[in-house]
Amino acid sequence: MSRIGILGGAFDPIHLGHTRIIKESILKLNLDTLLVIPTKNNPWKDHSALSNNDRINTISLAIKDIAKAKICTIELDSLTEDKNYTIDTLKTLKKQYQNDELFYIMGMDQASKFNQWKNAKEISELVSLVVFKRPDYQENNNLKTYHFFEIETSISHESSTAIKQGHIEMLDKNVLSYLANHGLCLDSLIKKKMSNKRYLHTLSVAKLAREFAQSNHLDDLKAYIAAMMHDVAKEMDKDLELELMKKYYSEFLNKPEPVYHQWLSSYVCQNEFDIHDQEILQAIENHTTASLDMHLLDMCVYCADKLDPLRGYDSSEAIALCNQDIKKGFVYCLNDFYQFSKKKNREIDPCFFEIFNKFKKEI
Numbered sequence: 001m002s003r004i005g006i007l008g009g010a011f012d013p014i015h016l017g018h019t020r021i022i023k024e025s026i027l028k029l030n031l032d033t034l035l036v037i038p039t040k041n042n043p044w045k046d047h048s049a050l051s052n053n054d055r056i057n058t059i060s061l062a063i064k065d066i067a068k069a070k071i072c073t074i075e076l077d078s079l080t081e082d083k084n085y086t087i088d089t090l091k092t093l094k095k096q097y098q099n100d101e102l103f104y105i106m107g108m109d110q111a112s113k114f115n116q117w118k119n120a121k122e123i124s125e126l127v128s129l130v131v132f133k134r135p136d137y138q139e140n141n142n143l144k145t146y147h148f149f150e151i152e153t154s155i156s157h158e159s160s161t162a163i164k165q166g167h168i169e170m171l172d173k174n175v176l177s178y179l180a181n182h183g184l185c186l187d188s189l190i191k192k193k194m195s196n197k198r199y200l201h202t203l204s205v206a207k208l209a210r211e212f213a214q215s216n217h218l219d220d221l222k223a224y225i226a227a228m229m230h231d232v233a234k235e236m237d238k239d240l241e242l243e244l245m246k247k248y249y250s251e252f253l254n255k256p257e258p259v260y261h262q263w264l265s266s267y268v269c270q271n272e273f274d275i276h277d278q279e280i281l282q283a284i285e286n287h288t289t290a291s292l293d294m295h296l297l298d299m300c301v302y303c304a305d306k307l308d309p310l311r312g313y314d315s316s317e318a319i320a321l322c323n324q325d326i327k328k329g330f331v332y333c334l335n336d337f338y339q340f341s342k343k344k345n346r347e348i349d350p351c352f353f354e355i356f357n358k359f360k361k362e363i
Helices: 016-028 052-063 086-096 120-126 173-181 196-215 220-229 238-248 261-272 278-285 296-307 316-324 326-343 351-362
Strands: 003-009 033-038 069-071 101-107 128-133 149-152
Touching: 003 016, 003 086, 016 033, 016 052, 016 101, 016 128, 016 149, 033 052, 052 069, 052 173, 086 101, 086 120, 196 220, 196 296, 196 316, 196 326, 220 261, 220 278, 220 296, 238 261, 261 278, 278 296, 296 316, 296 326, 316 326, 326 351
Parallel strands: 003 033, 003 101, 033 069, 101 128, 128 149
Antiparallel strands: none
16 A cells, blocks of 8 residues: 655645645655646636646656655646536545555645635545645644644745745745746746835836737747846845846946846856857846847847836837838837937937937848
8 A cells, every 4th residue: 555645726826835736745754756736727727827837847857856745637637617626636546546545745835725615525634635744824623623744844835825925935946937938927036126116117118018029029938028027137235236247247347237137147148047048148238228139139128128008108100111121110219219318418328329320230
């Protein structure tokens, strides 16, 4: 007889709290196998941020070094779109593992409302119920009524909700890399790194950059990722900013400090989010000053940043031009920048004129 653990959940996305529970369950329950079951239509949740395929891929990355853990797609494989109830899943698993002992594992938050689950008593008779107790959760009658086996654990604040607020430290590094490089949950992952005003600007720029890329038959996913990350270092601590510029981008120290973030955002992408796609990084590094080596993807991000409707002026004509021909739209933006700087009597970097003249000739 084998001891089989069962851990169900949305895993949207899977985080370090989940993997800790998986490891501790295997150890403390002396399990032979632990089945990780992503839900398809959770009765407690309306929808998932990640697709079923992305949830499977991220769970696989998170548990790849946990030998006794494996994904079970019993609910995802269901042909019905009805809500999945634990009782139905367990009845099916009981037939597959009829000679084995099954342990259904949950957190204290779920155990505290277990009496509201469909066929709660029948579930408690089919399997051994296991709860991970937390010191910050109050005891409740469900633990005795349904004969829960209790496992003590330290206070942990990992949650999908916290991740959606920008706590990327709660994610396995391989999961974070997968999400970032597939453009998934980026609106959540970057949130803690900027003020609300800049965050709203970033979302707007990303939407517009993707639109420009699609209209010009370019890679809209890369445009979206680059635009989502273009200001990720804009509000970096100034001492750290200078330290990193001296260490990694000393050749640009003569540039005005407000443009340092275009290189440091690229640094953050590579070192915190594991994004190494050179087209994405170049688009980020060119989004403020532009360069003589501007690719069409770079222009999408540059123009989206300059023409963001949230900037408070009517950019509809220029946006239409970018959708028609991004290179023409780029030259329009360069000219607009020149006229604005001249009006405000601002100093213009000499390299600007080289860039402007090159691309003006090309169109």
